[in-house]
Amino acid sequence: MEITGTAQHAAWQTRTLPPVEQLLEGLWSVPVPIPHNPLRYVSVYAFALDGGGLGLIDTGWESDAGWTALTDGLAAIGGSIDDVRGVLVTHLHFDHLGLAARVRAASGAWVAMHPADASAVQKLSRTSAEDAVAAEIRFLIGLGAPPEEARADVGGAENLSGFLRMAVPDRLLEDGDHAAFPGWSLRAVHTPGHTPGHLCFAEERTGLLFSGDHVLPGSARTSRAPIGANPIRCVPSWTRWPASGTSSPPRSCRRTNGGSAGWPTASTR
Ligand SMILES: [Zn+2]
Numbered sequence: 080m081e082i083t084g085t086a087q088h089a090a091w092q093t094r095t096l097p098p099v100e101q102l103l104e105g106l107w108s109v110p111v112p113i114p115h116n117p118l119r120y121v122s123v124y125a126f127a128l129d130g131g132g133l134g135l136i137d138t139g140w141e142s143d144a145g146w147t148a149l150t151d152g153l154a155a156i157g158g159s160i161d162d163v164r165g166v167l168v169t170h171l172h173f174d175h176l177g178l179a180a181r182v183r184a185a186s187g188a189w190v191a192m193h194p195a196d197a198s199a200v201q202k203l204s205r206t207s208a209e210d211a212v213a214a215e216i217r218f219l220i221g222l223g224a225p226p227e228e229a230r231a232d233v234g235g236a237e238n239l240s241g242f243l244r245m246a247v248p249d250r251l252l253e254d255g256d257h258a259a260f261p262g263w264s265l266r267a268v269h270t271p272g273h274t275p276g277h278l279c280f281a282e283e284r285t286g287l288l289f290s291g292d293h294v295l296p297g298s299a300r301t302s303r304a305p306i307g308a309n310p311i312r313c314v315p316s317w318t319r320w321p322a323s324g325t326s327s328p329p330r331s332c333r334r335t336n337g338g339s340a341g342w343p344t345a346s347t348r
Contacts (some may be wrong), residue, residue, distance in 0.1 A: 086098055087100060087108055096112065096119060097120075097122075097155060099152045103287075105126060105127035108114070108123070109125055109148070110122055110123075111140060112139075112140070112145060113139075113174050117172075118174075121135050121140065121175060124136040125156060126263055128164060128261045128263075129260075129261035129262030132161070132164040133158050134167070134260040135165070137168060137169055137291070138181075141180070141181065141245075149178060149182075163190045164186075164188055165190075165259060165260065166183070166191065167258050167260075167267075169277060169278050170192070170193075170273060170292060171199055173241070173242055176245050180244060183246055188249050190246045191248055191252050193251070194276060196275065197251055200248065203242060204245070207243075208237070208243060209236050211236070212238075216229045216230055220234065253269070255268075263284065266282075267281055268280065304311065
């Protein structure tokens with residue numbers, strides 16, 4: 080596997096925020112910060128669409144700083160939020176889906192994700208913050224946490240309210256479906272594990288794989304984490320799988336750590 084976002088890779092190693100980076104003609108990565116989090120940012124991918132407009136993969140953590148980073152990033156590539164036509168979401172975690180509601184409200188863009196994660200977001204949207212707190216505490220106690228520690232860790236309802244207002248998608252993508260990004264051929268690849276509905280996106284014309292959190296820096300594991308006080312912190316990776324004779328991305332990955340930051344440098348069948 081070849082890492083093609085070189086500025087992103089270098090920034091990860093030096094623990095700085097990478098710049099907006101053009102990866103190909105018509106394709107850029109835009110870093111969106113995750114406040115108070117050691118992972119620091121998530122990369123949003125912006126595609127120039129045939130006929131005009133932009134398509135995004137993921138949107139970043141919902142915060143004013145994140146919104147500024149996203150809007151400034153799109154301005155840096157000559158676009159704006161108004162240009163966004165559609166958003167592909169790799170999975171429901173707040174650092175990927177968080178800003179989608181604000182993007183949709185500002186642009187009218189559609190939001191698409193896998194049905195398994197979509198149903199979870201729908202359920203969350205119908206949950207009160209108080210019920211979410213109680214469920215989260217029960218979840219932690221079920222894992223063995225002392226009740227007082229679980230209550231302190233989850234905190235008040237205000238800590239969870241943002242997670243209950245994430246964008247419920249208006250389009251669904253099953254494994255093998257192609258996204259409506261004119262000029263690109265982005266095939267959804269269902270990769271459950273990190274979340275039940277996690278999707279990678281295989282761009283069939285260029286051989287690029289947008290792996291979301293299916294592959295994470297410094298760890299080959301997938302995870303199931305509660306929606307709550309300790310939401311998932313992840314950085315999507317952008318990689319290329321061998322184009323020669325390959326019609327689909329790897330189903331599973333073997334990772335080797337690449338340097339002190341543990342960024343993956345190899346991932347093969
Ligand atoms: Zn995640």
